[in-house]
Amino acid sequence: MTIDNKEKLSRKEFFKKFSFLGLGILAVGIFLKNIFLFISPEKKEKTYHKYLVGKKSEIQSGNAKEIAIQGKPVFVINLDGKFKVFSGVCTHLGCIIKWEENKNRFFCPCHQGVFDPSGKVVSGPPPTPLTEFDVLEEGNLVYIQVEDKKKGSWT
Ligand code: FES
Structure with a gap:
């Protein structure tokens, strides 16, 4: 070699x-x-769904309107021209609340839970304020924006 x-x-x-x-x-x-x-x-990027909850002109200042989205109660309230949207499900044991215009409050008849117009607990057993949604205003329309989830309730 x-x-x-x-x-x-x-x-x-x-x-x-x-x-x-x-x-x-x-x-x-x-x-x-x-x-x-x-x-x-x-x-994964979060995705959102937009739901129309009402027209601004339909809800007078200091008043609330109840609607249902996918069978769940939701309240739209006009606080001096600023719109807020709350779940209609009580944070105590899940009863459905109602808006009492003459008392300017949300009331839960199950255990006399009281929430002020901004959703804060005033009295009764509810441990936390009402669930508030992100609000989008476009012209005369008010929407809420809810994150899409694969499972579970959104209210
Ligand atoms: S469920 Fe609303 S106060 Fe108990």
């Missing part, structure tokens, strides 16, 4: 070793990527 042949062989071996090394690094990279994808939580 000549020196030239030895060099050719060693070059062959060199490329063989490095091609195996390259494949090994690629395989480890793919493996680590799959491990990372398996253990990391899914990052």
